Amino acid sequence: MCDTCGCGTPSRRTIEVNERLLASNATAATHNRDHFAARQIFTINLMGAPGAGKTALLEATIRNWRDVSRVSVIEGDQATERDSARVRAAGATAYQVETGLGCHLDAAQIHRALHRMELARGDLLFIENVGNLVCPALFDLGERLRIVVTSPTEGVDKPLKYPPMFRAADIVALNKCDLLAHLTFPLDEWTDYVMATNPRALIVKTSAVSGFGIDRWLAEILQRRRAFLERHSE
Amino acid sequence: MHELAIARDLLKTIERTLGSDQARVLRIDLSVGSASGIASESLRFVFGILAEGTRAEGAELSIATTPARGRCVGCGMLFEFEGMIGVCPGCGRLGGELLSGDEMALRAIEVADV
Ligand SMILES: Nc1nc2c(ncn2[C@@H]2O[C@H](COP(=O)(O)OP(=O)(O)OP(=O)(O)O)[C@@H](O)[C@H]2O)c(=O)[nH]1
Ligand SMILES: [Mg+2]
Ligand SMILES: [Zn+2]
Numbered sequence: 001m002c003d004t005c006g007c008g009t010p011s012r013r014t015i016e017v018n019e020r021l022l023a024s025n026a027t028a029a030t031h032n033r034d035h036f037a038a039r040q041i042f043t044i045n046l047m048g049a050p051g052a053g054k055t056a057l058l059e060a061t062i063r064n065w066r067d068v069s070r071v072s073v074i075e076g077d078q079a080t081e082r083d084s085a086r087v088r089a090a091g092a093t094a095y096q097v098e099t100g101l102g103c104h105l106d107a108a109q110i111h112r113a114l115h116r117m118e119l120a121r122g123d124l125l126f127i128e129n130v131g132n133l134v135c136p137a138l139f140d141l142g143e144r145l146r147i148v149v150t151s152p153t154e155g156v157d158k159p160l161k162y163p164p165m166f167r168a169a170d171i172v173a174l175n176k177c178d179l180l181a182h183l184t185f186p187l188d189e190w191t192d193y194v195m196a197t198n199p200r201a202l203i204v205k206t207s208a209v210s211g212f213g214i215d216r217w218l219a220e221i222l223q224r225r226r227a228f229l230e231r232h233s234e
Numbered sequence: 235m236h237e238l239a240i241a242r243d244l245l246k247t248i249e250r251t252l253g254s255d256q257a258r259v260l261r262i263d264l265s266v267g268s269a270s271g272i273a274s275e276s277l278r279f280v281f282g283i284l285a286e287g288t289r290a291e292g293a294e295l296s297i298a299t300t301p302a303r304g305r306c307v308g309c310g311m312l313f314e315f316e317g318m319i320g321v322c323p324g325c326g327r328l329g330g331e332l333l334s335g336d337e338m339a340l341r342a343i344e345v346a347d348v
Contacts, residue, residue: 012260014344017251021264021338022243104236135236138271163318164271167332196329197319199307 025139028107032142035114036125037232042225043125045141047165048149049158050131053175055083056208057149057217058126062090064218070120074113074127076105083128092126093118104135107142124225137164144228145221151176152185159193166197171204171220178207237273240338241281247340248290257345259290267335269302269318293343302335 020026036043046054062071071092075083076099084094095117097109110127119125127143129136148169150158153176159166166172172194180187194201204220206213248259266272274297285291302315306322307330313322319329 012344012346013257014342015251016342017247017340018342019247019340021240021247021340024243024246025239102239104239106239134271135239138236139239160319163269164336167269167336192328195307196327199329199331 022138025107028111029140029142032107032110032114033144036142036144039119040122040229040232041119041125042123042145042228043127043141043143044145044147044221045127045129045136045143046147046149047129047133047136047168048131049133049151049154052131052149052151052154053208054128054131054149055086057173057175057206058087058092058128059090060208060211060214061126061218061221062087062092064214065124066091068124068222070123072117072119072123072125074105074110074117074125076109076128076130078102078130087128099130103130103132104139105129105141106139110141122229124221133158133162133165137162137168145170145224147171147173149173149175152180152183152190156185156190157193159190159197163197166194166201169198169201171202172198173217174203174205175208177205177212178210236271237276238280240272241277241284244281244340245284245288245290248343249288251343252289252345255345256348257289258348259293259343259345261294261296261344262290263296263298263341263343264338265298265300265341266338267302268299269315269332269335270338271318271336272338274299298341300335300337302332304330304332304335306330 048054065071073087073092073094075094075096077083078099081096084096087094095113097113127141146169148165194203204217206217278295281295304315304320305312306327308327309325311322311324313320321328
C-alpha cells in the first residue's frame with residue numbers, strides 16, 4: 001500500500017532492465033564458438049525447409065571431403081535417427097539431437113552434444129538444423145558459416161516470405177537445380193528476391209542428385225575453412 | 235514456435251531481475267524490431283501460460299515495435315522498412331541491407347509491492 005498518502009493503491013515502481021532477449025543463447029553460442037576456435041573446428045549451420053536437400057548435400061560433401069579432414073555432423077530433427085544413419089553411411093561421424101517439441105536447435109543443445117561426441121582437432125563440423133524456415137534463424141549456435149539450403153520446388157517467393165532466415169545466411173544454396181528444366185521457376189526473379197532480403201548473401205547453385213555445382217559448393221566451404229584455420233592457428 | 239523459447243528466456247530474465255523481491259509484475263515493456271520475426275500475439279499467448287503461478291502471472295506484455303531501417307543497395311538511400319522488407323522511396327528498388335530492426339529487448343518491468 002502507498003505509505004505516503006494512504007490512498008490504498010499498491011505502490012508501483014519501474015525497474016529498468018534493458019537486456020536483449022535470448023541473451024542466454026548468445027552466451028552459450030559464444031562459448032561454443034570459442035571451443036571451436038581453440039580446436040580449429042570449422043562449423044557450419046545448415047538450415048532450410050524440410051526436404052530442401054540438406055542431408056543429400058551433406059552426403060555429397062562427406063564423400064568428397066575424405067582427403068581434406070574428418071567430417072562430423074550434429075543432426076537436429078524432431079524425431080528419428082534417419083539423417084544420422086544417412087550421413088554415417090556416407091562416412092561421417094554423427095550425433096543425433098531429437099528436439100521433440102522444439103522447432104530449432106539452440107546453443108545449449110549443441111554444447112551438450114559437444115560433450116558427448118568425439119570431435120578431433122581440425123574436423124569439419126556440420127550442424128543440420130531442424131527443417132524449418134522460421135525458428136532456426138533466431139538461434140546462433142556458435143557456427144562460423146550459415147548456409148540456407150532451398151530448392152526451386154519451394155517456389156520463387158520464399159526469400160520474401162521468410163526474410164529472417166534468408167537474412168541469416170552467408171550462403172544460399174539453391175539445390176535441386178537438375179529440376180529447373182521441369183519447373184516454372186524464374187531464376188532471375190528469385191535471385192532478385194534473395195538480394196532484396198540479403199545483399200551480402202552468396203548464391204551457390206547445386207544438385208545433390210546430378211552433382212551439378214558440387215565442386216563450387218566444396219570450393220566455397222574449403223576457402224572459408226582455410227581462412228578460419230589461418231586465423232586460428234597458434 | 236520460437237516464441238516459446240523467447241517467452242521462457244523472458245521469464246527467466248524477469249525472475250533473475252526480481253531476485254528475492256516479493257513484488258508482483260504488472261507490466262513488461264519489450265521492444266521488438268519489426269524485422270525480428272517475432273509474432274507479438276504468439277509471444278503474449280505463450281508467455282501468459284508460462285507465467286501462471288509466477289510473480290509475472292497476469293502481467294501485461296507491452297510490446298513496442300521499432301521500425302526496421304536499411305540502406306538501398308541501388309542508390310544508397312537510408313530508409314525505414316515497412317514490414318520485414320522495405321521498398322526504397324528513392325529509386326523504388328525492393329529490399330536493402332538491414333541496418334537495425336531485428337533486435338528484441340526487455341526494457342523495463344513495472345512492479346507492485348505485495
Ligand atoms: N531431384 C533432386 N532431388 C533431390 C536433390 N537433393 C535432395 N533431393 C531429394 O529430396 C528429398 C529430400 O532430401 P533430404 O536430403 O532428405 O532433405 P532435407 O533437407 O535433409 O530434409 P529434412 O532433414 O527432412 O528437413 C529426397 O527425396 C532427396 O532424394 C537434388 O539435388 N535433386
Ligand atoms: Mg535432413
Ligand atoms: Zn534506392
